[in-house]
Amino acid sequence: MVSKTMLMFFSKTLTIPWVRLITSKAVWGCVLGFLTYGLLFISLAICLPLYFEQVLELDPTLNGFVSALPFVGRIFGAILFGYISDWIFSRKWLSITNLRKVFQVTGLVGAAPFLIWITYLGKDDAVLAVILMVVYWFILTAMNSGFRVNFADIAPRFAGLLNGICMCLNGFISVFVPILVTAITPNGTAEEWQVVFYGCVGVSVMGAVVFVLLASGEEQEWAKDTEAISDVEVMVTSNNSKVYGSTTADTTPLVDNRGKHI
Known part of the structure; x- marks a missing residue:
């Protein structure tokens, strides 16, 4: 049973590819x-x-x-x-x-x-x-x-x-x-x-x-953020245990902190 979900996004400087943008x-x-x-x-x-x-x-x-x-x-x-x-x-x-x-x-x-x-x-x-x-x-x-x-x-x-x-x-x-x-x-x-x-x-x-x-x-390819990663923390309450996982923007399966699939 999922009781709480927090989505936290890493903040980073936006790099503008001016040359590829202007020539698009x-x-x-x-x-x-x-x-x-x-x-x-x-x-x-x-x-x-x-x-x-x-x-x-x-x-x-x-x-x-x-x-x-x-x-x-x-x-x-x-x-x-x-x-x-x-x-x-x-x-x-x-x-x-x-x-x-x-x-x-x-x-x-x-x-x-x-x-x-x-x-x-x-x-x-x-x-x-x-x-x-x-x-x-x-x-x-x-x-x-x-x-x-x-x-x-x-x-x-x-x-x-x-x-x-x-x-x-x-x-x-x-x-x-x-x-x-x-x-x-x-x-x-x-x-x-x-x-x-x-x-x-x-x-x-x-x-x-x-x-x-x-x-x-x-x-456009130049407009995509290939390094975008979102950190997702999921707290699962089951038998008084907590499992935390993370996922990336390219929909990598959620894994727990021991490397096992949730």
């Missing part, structure tokens, strides 16, 4: 997936109120409410596509690598036609344009089941580090993208915004291709 195709696939989403988010979400004002000529009091609607689409999209991806994987219909790629491409390429449709709408089609923008962001959020969780697949020990690096890069991009959008749309015409939207479609297609070519869902 899987890492670059995920990093570029992050940057693709960052470019789209900043171009279309941050600058969205400007588009609604200049092209659709929405009333300023209504602009704030309408500009928030695509984010509502993102919330529902994240929930739905997250559930669908888990459902597919639980049935083993796709490997984790193919699952990540399918949802990344679904978000980027599947949402692109709605963005192209929007470019042909004017102020008389404001309601339709807003609906299409919500649908666009709803579908684009399928990417959350692609690049967003991919670092945890390929390098779980370094997922926080890699996510932090990508967030810093996206922060750097966020400084320049609005400046570029403003430079492309000096007069705020529909034709100028069409250039912005088509540019976003191009970024989407390129991002999808790069992710398919580079991404992986398997933990």
